[in-house]
Amino acid sequence: MKKLIAIAMMMALVCSSTFAAKAKKAKKSSKASIKIAMVTDSGDITDQSFNQTTYQACKDYAEANGLEFQYYKPAGDSNADRVASIDAAYQDGYNVIVLPGYLFGEAIGKVAKDYDDAKFIGLDISEGDLGGIAVPANVFCAVYAEELPGFFAGYAAVKEGYRHLGFLGGMAVPAVVRYGYGFVQGANKAAEELKVADQVTIEYVYGGQFYGDQTITAAMDGWYKNRGVEVVFACGGAIWSSACEAASKVGGKVIGVDVDQTAQINSYADGMCVTSAMKGLSATVNAALSAIQAGNWADYSGKIANLGLVSGKDLSLNYVGLPTDTWTMKNYSVNDYKKLVADVYANKVTVSNAIDKAPAVTVKVNYYQNIK
Structure with missing residues (x-):
C-alpha cells in the first residue's frame, strides 16, 4: 500500500512539474515572436x-x-x-x-x-x-520636437558666456530647420535675460548635404578665423566633422546633435564639445x-x-534634451537647465516650432545661402 501511495505521489509531482513547465512556456510565448x-x-x-x-x-x-x-x-x-x-x-x-x-x-x-x-x-x-x-x-x-533641444543648446551657449555663435545645418529639411530656429530662439532668450542682446551674433547657413568635406570645412575656417565665431552648432548627419576640423585649428567649440557627441567631438581636441542637442532615439x-x-x-x-517633453521633473523620461552625464559647462549649471526644462514643460517659456519663416529675435542673425 505504501508503495502504491509513493508511486501516486511521484506521478502527481511529474504531472505538476509538466503543467508548470507548459504554463511557463505558454506565458513566455504570449509575447509576440519577432x-x-x-x-x-x-x-x-x-x-x-x-x-x-x-x-x-x-x-x-x-x-x-x-x-x-x-x-x-x-x-x-x-x-x-x-x-x-x-x-x-x-x-x-x-x-x-x-x-x-x-x-x-x-x-x-x-x-x-x-x-x-x-x-x-x-x-x-x-x-x-x-x-x-x-x-x-x-x-x-x-x-x-527638435526646436526644444535646439532651444536648450542655444540658451546654454549664451548663458555659458559665448557671444558669437554659428549654426551649420545639413540640408534645410524640416527637422534641421526646427533645430536651427530653436537654437536662435534659445540664444535670444538667454541674451535678453542677461541684457546682452546687442552683443550676441549668430551666423546661420546650410551645407546642402549631410556630411563634411573640404568646401564646408573651408567655410567653417572662415567663420572661426575671420568672423570670430566661438561655437558652432553642427546639425545634420556627419557634417559636424567639418566644424570640428575648423574648430581644432583655433581652439573653437562645437555643439553636437541627435545624440551625445561629447566623445566624438572631443576626439578633435579636449574640451571642444560644449553640449549636444539630443533626440531620444x-x-x-x-x-x-x-x-x-x-x-x-x-x-x-x-x-x-x-x-518631446513628457516630464518637467524627471529628465530621463523626455525624448529631447541636453546630456547631463557629460556636462562640463561652468557658468550654466545642470540645476539651471532643469529649471528651464520645467518652465518649458509648464509653458512658462514657449518655443515656436514654425519653420515657414525665421523667428523674430533681438539678437543679430546673419542668414546665408547654402554652402552648396
Missing part, C-alpha cells in the same frame, strides 16, 4: 549619429530579449536601393523593420501595403515625408519594440507621434 531588422539610410552604422544610435538600440534590445537582429545597408543612396534592402530583410524572415530618417518616407509607402504582416518603425519620418498618404496600420512613425526604439513584443501594437498602429 525578428528585428534595421536598414540604414544614406549613411552607415559607424556614422556616430542617427544610424549608429538606432543600430545600437536595436542590437541591445535584441540581445537583452534573446531575439534575432540584423542590419542592412542599401547598395546606394536612392529610394530603389532602400526599398531593395527592406525587401531583402522581409524575405529573410524579419518581421519588425526599423527605418531611421526621413529618406525612408517614400519607401514605407511602397512596401508597407505589400508586407502587411510585418511592422515598420520609422524614426524622424513625418506625414510630409510619407507623401501625404494615410499611415498604414502596420507602420508607426516618430517625429521629434534609443528610448523610442525600446518603447516601440517593447509594445510589439508585449502585444500592444494597437497603441502605435498607424500613428505619427510627435515626441
